[in-house]
Amino acid sequence: MSPILGDINRRDFIKYTAMTAAALGLSQIDVMNKVSEAMAASSSDKPPVIWLEGQDCAGCTTSFASTLNPPAASIILDTISLRYHETIMAASGHKSEQALHHTVKEGGYVLLVEGSIPLADGRFCMIAGRPFEEIVLECAKNAAAIIAVGACATYGGVPAAGPTGSVGVREVVKNKPIINISTCPVHPDHLVGTIVYYLTTGKVPPLDKEGRPLMYFGESIHDNCRRHAYFEEGKLLQDWNDPEQKNWCLIDKGCKGPVTYADCSVRRWNDGLNFCIDCGAGCRGCAEPIFYAGMSPLYSDPTGKAEELKKEAKIREAKRKELNTGKEVK
Amino acid sequence: MGKRITVDPVTRIEGHLKIDVEIENGKVKDAWSSGTMARGIELLLRGKDPRDASYVTSRICGVCYSVHQLCSAYALDDAFGAKVPTGGTLLRNLVMGAEYIYDHMLHFYHLTALDYLDVMAIANYKGDDKELLAVKDKIVGLVKSNDTYPLTPRYKPDEYCVNDPDTVITAVKHYIDALAMQAKARNMGAIFGGRQPHYQSIVVGGLTQYPDINQVLQFKTMLDEQAKFVEEVYIPDVMAFGTGPLFPLAKMGLGGGHYNYLSYGALKTNPPKNDLLFPAGVIIDMDPANLRVKPFEAAKITESVKHAWYKDSKPLHPAKGVTEYDLDKENGYSFVKAPRYEGHSMEVGPLARMLIKKDPALIDLVKKGAKPGAVARHAARAIETKQVIDACYKWIDQLLTEMTKPGFKIHDSENWEIPDAGEGAGFYEPPRGALGHWIEIEDKKIKNYQAVVPSTWNASPRCDKDVRGQYEESLIGAPVPDPDNPINVVRIIRSFDPCLACAIHLIDPQSNEVKKFIVE
Ligand code: SF4
Ligand code: SF4
Numbered sequence: 143m144s145p146i147l148g149d150i151n152r153r154d155f156i157k158y159t160a161m162t163a164a165a166l167g168l169s170q171i172d173v174m175n176k177v178s179e180a181m182a183a184s185s186s187d188k189p190p191v192i193w194l195e196g197q198d199c200a201g202c203t204t205s206f207a208s209t210l211n212p213p214a215a216s217i218i219l220d221t222i223s224l225r226y227h228e229t230i231m232a233a234s235g236h237k238s239e240q241a242l243h244h245t246v247k248e249g250g251y252v253l254l255v256e257g258s259i260p261l262a263d264g265r266f267c268m269i270a271g272r273p274f275e276e277i278v279l280e281c282a283k284n285a286a287a288i289i290a291v292g293a294c295a296t297y298g299g300v301p302a303a304g305p306t307g308s309v310g311v312r313e314v315v316k317n318k319p320i321i322n323i324s325t326c327p328v329h330p331d332h333l334v335g336t337i338v339y340y341l342t343t344g345k346v347p348p349l350d351k352e353g354r355p356l357m358y359f360g361e362s363i364h365d366n367c368r369r370h371a372y373f374e375e376g377k378l379l380q381d382w383n384d385p386e387q388k389n390w391c392l393i394d395k396g397c398k399g400p401v402t403y404a405d406c407s408v409r410r411w412n413d414g415l416n417f418c419i420d421c422g423a424g425c426r427g428c429a430e431p432i433f434y435a436g437m438s439p440l441y442s443d444p445t446g447k448a449e450e451l452k453k454e455a456k457i458r459e460a461k462r463k464e465l466n467t468g469k470e471v472k
Numbered sequence: 473m474g475k476r477i478t479v480d481p482v483t484r485i486e487g488h489l490k491i492d493v494e495i496e497n498g499k500v501k502d503a504w505s506s507g508t509m510a511r512g513i514e515l516l517l518r519g520k521d522p523r524d525a526s527y528v529t530s531r532i533c534g535v536c537y538s539v540h541q542l543c544s545a546y547a548l549d550d551a552f553g554a555k556v557p558t559g560g561t562l563l564r565n566l567v568m569g570a571e572y573i574y575d576h577m578l579h580f581y582h583l584t585a586l587d588y589l590d591v592m593a594i595a596n597y598k599g600d601d602k603e604l605l606a607v608k609d610k611i612v613g614l615v616k617s618n619d620t621y622p623l624t625p626r627y628k629p630d631e632y633c634v635n636d637p638d639t640v641i642t643a644v645k646h647y648i649d650a651l652a653m654q655a656k657a658r659n660m661g662a663i664f665g666g667r668q669p670h671y672q673s674i675v676v677g678g679l680t681q682y683p684d685i686n687q688v689l690q691f692k693t694m695l696d697e698q699a700k701f702v703e704e705v706y707i708p709d710v711m712a713f714g715t716g717p718l719f720p721l722a723k724m725g726l727g728g729g730h731y732n733y734l735s736y737g738a739l740k741t742n743p744p745k746n747d748l749l750f751p752a753g754v755i756i757d758m759d760p761a762n763l764r765v766k767p768f769e770a771a772k773i774t775e776s777v778k779h780a781w782y783k784d785s786k787p788l789h790p791a792k793g794v795t796e797y798d799l800d801k802e803n804g805y806s807f808v809k810a811p812r813y814e815g816h817s818m819e820v821g822p823l824a825r826m827l828i829k830k831d832p833a834l835i836d837l838v839k840k841g842a843k844p845g846a847v848a849r850h851a852a853r854a855i856e857t858k859q860v861i862d863a864c865y866k867w868i869d870q871l872l873t874e875m876t877k878p879g880f881k882i883h884d885s886e887n888w889e890i891p892d893a894g895e896g897a898g899f900y901e902p903p904r905g906a907l908g909h910w911i912e913i914e915d916k917k918i919k920n921y922q923a924v925v926p927s928t929w930n931a932s933p934r935c936d937k938d939v940r941g942q943y944e945e946s947l948i949g950a951p952v953p954d955p956d957n958p959i960n961v962v963r964i965i966r967s968f969d970p971c972l973a974c975a976i977h978l979i980d981p982q983s984n985e986v987k988k989f990i991v992e
Contacts, residue, residue: 188619196486197511201534201669207582208655208668215648217609224622228483232586232626234962241625258511263797268508269488270480300531304516304812328670329533382555382883388682395680411667412659421666421673421679426527434528439521441675 188223188252189341192281195228196274197267197301197308198257201327202292203229209330210413217334225251228269239270241291242281249284252340255311256328259296262307275314282315287340291333293326296353297431300326303438310352319346322353323406326428331409332358350403352431357407362441363399363425364451366407367391374455382422392419393448398427400451415440474501477955480508482962484583489931491943493961495952500961503940503947505931507808510797517642517921522548522890522913523676527923529853529909530670532923533971535578538571538665539902540909540923541674546898547909549884552891557881560678561743562663562871566691567671567679568739569864570661573698574654575903575969576822576853577706581650584850584966586685587959588718590629596637607645626988627959634717644707653701657739663687678883683875692868699861709884710854714837718847721910725843727964729946731758732816733818733824734929736768736908738901742865742870749863750856752899756816760838765828770899775924776935779803787812810935811928818954820905820929820943821968822852831855838971846967853903854971867884890916902926927971943968 195203207214207230218224224231225245231238245251255278260266264273282288290311293299301308312320321340323332336355339347347355364370372378373391380394381387391397399407404424411417418425427437436444443449473494482489488509494502513532517525526544530537542564549556556564594611597604614620634640636703658668664681667673673681680971714722737752747750753765774787781804782797798804822842826834833855834848842848874880894913901907905926912920940948943965950960 155706167971187617190621197509199531199534199537201537204534204658204669207651208658210652210655213652214655215651218622218687219614223619227622228488229485230582231483231622232591232624233622234481234483234627235958237625237627238481238483241621260511263799266510267488268490300513300516300528301511304511304512306512308511317782326531381885382678382680382682383881383885385682412662415659415667416665416681417667418672421664422682423666423672423675426672440524440527441521 188221190225190245190248191222191254191287192225192251193227193230193254193256194244194274194277194281196255196257196259196269196278198292198294200229200256202256202295202333203227205292205327206333208329208412209334212334213369216427222252222337235270246281246284246472250286251284252337253281253285253288255288255292255295256291257310258298258301258310259314260301260306260308261313262305266306278311278314282311282318285318287321287337287346288315288318289321289333290353291323291325292328293428293433294323296324297433299428300434303435319349320353321346321349321355324352324354324359324429324431324433326404326433329358329404329406329409329411354403355430358405359403359429361403361405361418362406363402363407364397366405367399367419368407370418373451374459376452376456376459378452379422387445388422392422392424393443393452395424396426396439396443397448398430398437398440399425399426399446401447402429404429473940475955477952477958479958479961482965482970484586485966489640489965491947491961491965493947493952493958497942498953500947500950500952503944504805505808505933505941505943505965506806507931508806510807514921514923517918520918522551522911522916522918525909525911525918526674526676527672529921529923532925534669534937536571536575536902536904536971537670538567538661538674538992539900539907540849540925541671542568542851543898543900543902543907543909543923544911545674545676546900547896547911548898549896550898551894551896551911551913552676552887553894554677554884554887556678556884558743559871559874559880560882560884561740562680562867562874563681563683563882564674565739565743565867566864566871566909567661567665567674569860569867570657570665572860572903573702573857574661576857577650577657577702578654579903579969580706580710580850580853581647582654583969584963585647586623586626587963587966588632588634588713590633590635591623591640593635593637593640594644596806597641598935599638599641604641604645606639607648614917627962628954628957630953630957632718632721634713635956639717645710649701649705653698656694657698660691660698663691663694675883678881680883682882683871685872685875688868688872688875692865695861695864695868702857702861707854707858710850712853714842714847719842721963722837722842722845722847724948726845726960727844727967728843729731729819729845729848729942730817730940731844732756732813732818733758733827734768734813734818734820734906735825735828736899736901736906737753737783737844738899739863741866749859750825751829754818755824755827756812756814758827758844760844763827763835765830770897772814773924774812774815775991776812776981778936778938779933780809781807782809806931806933808928808931808933808941810932810941811924812935814941815937815939816937817932817935817939817942817945818929820926820969821849822856822903822905823849824905826852846964849967849969881940885917892916904971905929927968930968931970943970
């Protein structure tokens with residue numbers, strides 16, 4: 143392994159272990175040992191990975207490719223053996239298909255699927271002359287693990303609201319466990335973290351009832367939101383131009399934090415630079431199986447949950463005021 | 473009858489594309505371009521809240537998401553009657569600037585460079601540069617462990633592939649560096665875009681990210697790093713390749729096509745004034761000695777579906793298109809429709825923009841004998857990346873001034889509520905070329921939505937007059953000495969930076985007329 147890039151690679155993976163340790167229920171040292179073992183083995187025998195793209199926009203690919211910690215280049219070249227990925231691989235046409243068939247025959251690879259699968263008619267997504275559904279089924283057969291990447295591949299996402307009968311992998315591959323990493327696009331930490339978890343333990347991480355890793359999708363956006371105190375006080379942003387309202391709760395702009403389970407409020411996006419709520423737009427609920435159709439209209443309250451929570455908060459706020467006034471009287 | 477070969481999938485592009493070529497005497501005699509995936513994004517928008525459109529259309533493409541979000545917001549601004557404040561326009565422009573930088577860099581290094589490099593030549597590097605030796609160790613390590621995925625398999629390098637070890641190893645180092653740089657450029661966009669990919673903050677009327685001074689300075693610091701890389705690495709690499717090892721391909725005019733070019737014009741350099749960074753215009757049957765640029769007229773666009781998987785109709789303006797899908801159509805071979813301008817098959821994108829702008833650097837290259845084609849497209853990208861960076865610095869300065877003014881605004885809050893009815897159109901010039909979105913609102917809901925995207929122009933199949941699309945035409949005459957190794961075919965196609973998820977859309981019969989033409 144190269145001295146410079148090799149070191150970056152190892153260091154970043156060790157950083158990752160800190161995040162994974164808690165989820166594994168192991169001490170960080172144990173995990174570090176495991177990762178080191180995996181890394182040592184990896185230089186000669188890297189785990190094979192197939193990444194399929196169906197009815198996708200390549201957003202999950204670009205999300206993954208823009209991960210800086212660890213750098214995507216070191217994952218692609220040092221950590222995994224990326225056998226097939228239409229947007230990245232050197233080969234085209236029959237050369238790329240050869241690589242796919244060869245890997246499927248060998249078996250034991252990690253299968254990543256990006257994009258939904260059209261069931262209305264196979265001809266809505268054809269690759270190398272074959273319907274995408276057929277390709278997914280074939281690749282699923284010999285896969286060691288299957289990860290559905292992003293909203294479209296997990297639950298159908300945006301295309302599911304359209305005319306092509308688009309569904310996620312779990313509707314097509316029925317006889318194997320599917321790890322669902324939702325959000326539109328996938329969060330690179332969620333994807334890389336899940337792959338590291340699998341490679342270091344050989345196990346599927348604990349999942350919620352929708353097949354999502356609990357370590358990333360266990361808690362509500364709303365409960366962990368930095369704007370939650372404003373929500374409680376009833377300070378709800380109405381005008382994006384008012385600097386005073388800048389950090390207020392976005393529930394009146396259709397924030398879906400109250401009905402969405404993911405760790406964006408804590409993890410944020412793009413190395414902590416910004417994210418949906420910090421930028422004043424609000425959560426659009428992209429981690430949930432009902433996204434997109436069930437979250438629309440995106441800028442109002444289709445589930446009625448917001449109104450309900452606002453009413454409860456008002457009662458709490460009134461009680462607090464009452465208590466405070468009570469104290470003053472004493 | 474020549475030998476017919478199929479490249480399916482064409483990889484290292486966005487989306488699913490199949491190319492068929494007929495080869496005779498070692499050259500491409502005929503070609504067919506087929507988009508092979510459809511989702512029906514416009515159809516699913518019908519009946520939805522119009523404000524959803526800019527969020528949903530971002531999902532048309534995960535590479536150039538921001539341009540759809542913006543163009544859709546332009547169409548919504550138009551339909552809602554929203555006046556975007558100068559602050560909002562400047563912030564939107566900065567997000568688009570970041571998009572330009574990452575998109576062009578990503579295309580050159582990660583999507584196309586492997587077509588011109590014999591990566592395995594790295595093993596012969598004899599120098600002692602520490603960083604380059606690290607790259608050599610990495611590649612040699614892959615070879616030794618007998619696992620060179622995803623760098624192989626590949627088409628066999630031909631005589632135009634660079635195999636000088638020093639050049640190749642430097643280029644591969646830049647490939648790795650550029651992967652981090654494009655990620656940083658995207659993050660730069662996320663400062664005001666909210667998060668990437670799929671920015672969140674652009675909405676009808678402006679955007680939601682109220683900026684503070686630290687964010688603007690952070691953007692500027694990140695821009696400095698990008699500017700340095702673009703000036704010291706990206707542009708020199710493109711120019712060194714274009715005027716050096718690839719010059720024979722440039723002189724040959726590989727991938728020329730119809731020599732018709734179109735730009736809608738975009739990006740106000742000094743908002744609210746109307747001066748544009750990229751002017752609008754049309755060139756038909758270009759004569760390099762005498763570049764004649766005509767004004768662009770939106771009404772001259774028609775779309776033909778004769779060879780696309782949609783029910784037949786006569787060519788119509790895109791906003792009036794009658795298009796229900798028909799997967800069994802006999803002479804259909806693509807989900808992409810065939811837009812034409814006054815009946816001409818047009819090229820859109822960086823080369824079109826720089827020719828229409830009569831950019832001196834590009835004209836100079838043409839004068840030196842580089843015919844417009846695959847190599848010139850790479851050059852045009854590099855040239856305009858620098859122009860965008862310069863514009864970003866001006867936008868930052870203007871923004872800092874605006875922010876000190878009392879009543880500084882980023883959003884038109886007066887027009888956030890949905891109008892009962894309305895129509896709107898938005899036009900933009902994303903990195904890949906001319907983009908238009910159209911919306912019609914009825915009973916506060918989307919009645920009809922349409923997008924005609926850059927790759928629809930470039931990747932189109934034949935039209936009602938059986939004139940080839942620009943990809944198809946640009947392949948004619950390309951040398952393919954070995955049918956098992958059609959490397960020139962993918963070189964040409966990739967030089968356009970295809971984005972097929974963009975190009976394909978299922979649309980619905982009734983639609984509105986384009987009434988206005990706005991450029992921001
Ligand atoms: S509604 Fe949204 S912005 Fe408000 S506290 Fe909940 S998650 Fe945060
Ligand atoms: S905050 Fe909400 S909309 Fe944003 S990525 Fe997380 S789940 Fe999706």
